[in-house]
Amino acid sequence: MNAGIQQRLEKIISRYIPEEAKAITITDDTNFLSDLKINSANLIDIMLDVEDEFDITISNDEMDKMTTVGSAKQMVDSKLTV
Amino acid sequence: MSIGIDIVDLAAVPAMDAQRTRRYCEKVCSAEEAEFILAAEDSQKVLWQFWALKEAIYKCTFDPHQPKAFCAREINIPIAFFSAKGGFECYFENAPLYLDLLQQDNAIIASASIRREVEFYRVPYQNRDLLYKTITKKAATKLGLPRVALQHNEQGQPGLWVPDLEEHIPISMAHHGRFAVWGI
Numbered sequence: 001m002n003a004g005i006q007q008r009l010e011k012i013i014s015r016y017i018p019e020e021a022k023a024i025t026i027t028d029d030t031n032f033l034s035d036l037k038i039n040s041a042n043l044i045d046i047m048l049d050v051e052d053e054f055d056i057t058i059s060n061d062e063m064d065k066m067t068t069v070g071s072a073k074q075m076v077d078s079k080l081t082v
Numbered sequence: 083m084s085i086g087i088d089i090v091d092l093a094a095v096p097a098m099d100a101q102r103t104r105r106y107c108e109k110v111c112s113a114e115e116a117e118f119i120l121a122a123e124d125s126q127k128v129l130w131q132f133w134a135l136k137e138a139i140y141k142c143t144f145d146p147h148q149p150k151a152f153c154a155r156e157i158n159i160p161i162a163f164f165s166a167k168g169g170f171e172c173y174f175e176n177a178p179l180y181l182d183l184l185q186q187d188n189a190i191i192a193s194a195s196i197r198r199e200v201e202f203y204r205v206p207y208q209n210r211d212l213l214y215k216t217i218t219k220k221a222a223t224k225l226g227l228p229r230v231a232l233q234h235n236e237q238g239q240p241g242l243w244v245p246d247l248e249e250h251i252p253i254s255m256a257h258h259g260r261f262a263v264w265g266i
Contacts, residue, residue: 020209020210039258040137040152040154041090041095041133044106044109044110044154045096045106047109048102048105048106048109051105060109060155063109064153
């Protein structure tokens with residue numbers, strides 16, 4: 001995994017983490033909704049920001065699978081290496 | 083559940099340009115809904131109205147025996163709702179549902195319920211603990227019973243446990259930005 005991707009991704013995610021979950025250490029297993037308490041509306045914002053940041057398109061089916069930070073990283077990585 | 087409530091504080095949502103609004107719609111709406119939203123004078127506000135209604139319907143129709151994650155684009159709002167006056171009756175999975183939408187202090191509140199009349203209360207939001215205390219206090223007053231406890235089931239759905247009645251009363255609650263709302 002490209003460390004640059006991880007950093008850019010975490011920078012996007014951190015914009016939407018509410019105060020109550022800011023202290024949580026992010027790992028690949030961290031769930032956007034249950035762990036980071038990111039609301040479902042902001043989850044869409046994250047997807048749009050990721051599309052812009054990496055100049056990729058995320059389909060609705062792909063979006064549904066991006067429930068954890070690790071799955072998001074894998075998705076971006078797979079799109080950039082095609 | 084028999085009730086679903088959602089709130090969107092328009093002062094707390096990030097501003098979106100026309101292109102981002104369109105892309106957002108593509109991710110959360112049907113083609114018909116997106117067309118309606120994008121043709122509206124204030125597309126962003128109408129988008130959040132749709133969003134709040136979808137969340138309210140999801141909460142109201144949530145089946146704890148067959149739990150499903152929220153997927154906004156799988157819940158379609160009848161466009162006729164927006165030309166109806168007052169509450170609106172429609173069917174979701176063959177069950178009648180009453181939808182309503184209102185705006186207070188730049189916040190959108192949506193409700194979905196199996197009953198026509200929904201009682202809901204909007205309060206300022208500071209933190210979760212304070213919200214829970216406010217809800218139990220208000221519910222105890224409303225029910226005229228001193229002991230009321232707010233509980234969540236395994237799926238995270240809130241309800242009021244009233245030991246004196248040995249009854250579990252479903253409620254719905256949401257918070258966003260400056261406000262929280264809960265309905266019974």
